[in-house]
Amino acid sequence: xxxxxxxxxxxxxxxxxALTLAACGSGSAETSAPQTxxxxxxxxxxSQATASASPSPTTIEGPAETGALxxxxxxxxxxxxxxxxxxxxxxxxxxxxxxxxVVVDGVKHEFTLFADGSVADERTSEDAEDVARAAAAQVLAxxxxxxxxxxxxxxxxxxxxxxxxxGALMWEVDFEDARGNDLGSVKVDALTGEVVPVG
Numbered sequence: 358x359x360x361x362x363x364x365x366x367x368x369x370x371x372x373x374x375a376l377t378l379a380a381c382g383s384g385s386a387e388t389s390a391p392q393t394x395x396x397x398x399x400x401x402x403x404s405q406a407t408a409s410a411s412p413s414p415t416t417i418e419g420p421a422e423t424g425a426l427x428x429x430x431x432x433x434x435x436x437x438x439x440x441x442x443x444x445x446x447x448x449x450x451x452x453x454x455x456x457x458x459v460v461v462d463g464v465k466h467e468f469t470l471f472a473d474g475s476v477a478d479e480r481t482s483e484d485a486e487d488v489a490r491a492a493a494a495q496v497l498a499x500x501x502x503x504x505x506x507x508x509x510x511x512x513x514x515x516x517x518x519x520x521x522x523x524g525a526l527m528w529e530v531d532f533e534d535a536r537g538n539d540l541g542s543v544k545v546d547a548l549t550g551e552v553v554p555v556g
Contacts, residue, residue: 419510421532423502426514429455430499432474437461441491442498447515460491490519493526494547501528504550505543512540519547527553 430442433455440461448454454471465487468479496504502514509532516531526547532540544553 419508420503421506421509421512421514423506423514426455426502426517427499429457429470430502430517433457433459433470435474436468436470436476437466440466441494442517443487443491443519445498445517458487460488463488486521487519490521490526490547494519494528496528496545496547496550498528500550501545501547502530504545504552505530505532507552509540509543511535525553 426445426447429445429447433442433445434440437459438461440459442457442459443465444456444458446456448456448469454469456467457470458465458467460466463483465482465484466479467482469477471477498517498519502517505528506512506514512532512534514530515533518529520527520529522544528545528547529542530545531542534540544555545551546553
């Protein structure tokens, strides 16, 4: 008898709970599972909005665009085989050519390089400082660009230079946004290949 009464109370409690959930509409019944899907949908919508928006200068996912700068380095080495690139500057006015400096056999060659690989306005010098820097660098120009570009998605690597800074040999890679606005530079140690912290 006692067992039968407990069973009735439990069944009645279950029925009351079911009616309460039904009376509240589908809110409580759907609260547990759909909340996850709503959050997921919101996150997905947010990521889609981010993906479709133009990249901002502060975007840090993925590497910066380096294709044109690295192509200029490679073409410069084809134009002056056996050399070491020590400087590359994108032409601001035309943006279809680069000014390069390549050290070959102790001589610095400076020239303008066009997209088709042709060279113009070449001059040579025995710039002792750049010749020494080229000989001392353990990290090649293209590798320095790739390292500097990490974590700078939405930006474009435009210029490269090797220099002595506070007694250390550094590659300095400049970046711009898609509109050509200056976004500063990243320094890469020319001996170790490590990014040098700012400050």
